[in-house]
Amino acid sequence: MPASRVPDSAYALVPALRETIREAAGLALPFFRAGEKTAARIWSKAGGSPVTEADIAVDTFLKVRLSSLLPAAAWLSEETVDDAQRLGADLVWIVDPIDGTRAFLTGHPDWSISVALLAGGEPVLGFVHAPVSDHFYEAVAGQGATRNGTPLRASTQAALAGARVTGPKPMMDTLARGATRDGVTPDFVVVERVPSLALRVARVAEGSIDVGLVSSDARDWDLAGADLLLREAGGSVSDLSGIATTYNRTDPVHGALIALPDGLRAQTVDALARG
Structure with a gap:
């Protein structure tokens, strides 16, 4: 679905999404210990990858809040059982409540909360929030991308040498x-x-x-x-x-x-x- 066909109501969500993602970060941060093991309970998922109670808390919060903001959108996230309904949906939330769980649980600062809205299979809203550094990245299709309000531009490096x-x-x-x-x-x-x-x-x-x-x-x-x-x-x-x-x-x-x-x-x- 081209950006021009995305409902205006989706773009109007951006301020509420910023607030929601920051609230979600507030659920995770009390469990984070810089340079130390997390205070959160940890267990292993099928396949052996770790998950913490912070992952589940953030996922649950975002599913409730985002679904209320845009009820027409389906849902796909790392910590929720997949629902095939998303395959026929024009609008889909794609969420990682804590991307970099191993970093989170060992006290490394580079973990983030990632949220995207797809329209017709293409991302039209995108957010990546790194709570420890308070770097908040966001993008709206056709309207650019920013970090804490400053426009983003990818590198102009022209050669692999020195990249x-x-x-x-x-x-x-x-x-x-x-x-x-x-x-x-x-x-x-x-x-x-x-x-x-x-x-x-x-x-x-x-x-x-x-x-x-x-x-x-x-x-x-x-x-x-x-x-x-x-x-x-x-x-x-x-x-x-x-x-x-x-x-x-x-x-x-x-x-x-x-x-x-x-x-x-x-x-x-x-x-x-x-x-």
Whole structure:
């Protein structure tokens, strides 16, 4: 659904969404301990990934609040049982109540709350809030993206040589091999991996990272809100062949991805293919 066809009522939600997401952060922050283990109860989900009582509290709060703000929208989140009704819905909330749960539970500051509204399968509202730093990112399709009110622009880096790159080491090694010319390996600036995937993509959107590499197994809720930030800032999230990411499919799991400015896409795709 093009942005021009999105109901005005959805765009009018932005102020209420800001307030709602900040309220949700207020539920999680009391459990966070900088540099220490969380005060929240922790258990393992099927598959072994951790979840805390803070994840559940934020998820429950957002489901109630967002559903009341836009009753027509379906729902998909990390901590709620999937409902196939979303597949036939024009409007869908995509939510990660705490993206970077392992960071949250070990006292690392780089966790976030990610919220997106899809219309016709495309993100039209996107929010990523990092409560510890109080960085609040938001985007409206066709109207740009901001961090705490300041417009975002992706990097203008024109070459992989010297690019600031972050992500899993195997993918970084592949990129370096593929980008090697005449026996000279490009001099990447390696950025420490950002545990919250939504926040990693948001930092590409703000221009502090040039190339964000994403290993396979990311989910819609990790990506949708941050992807809109990047699209509005001059880039996007795509697969390794450069095809833009799509959302609200039957299986919300993705393969390996790249998040980067439009100007680096062709070089990066080529390097990964040759690496």
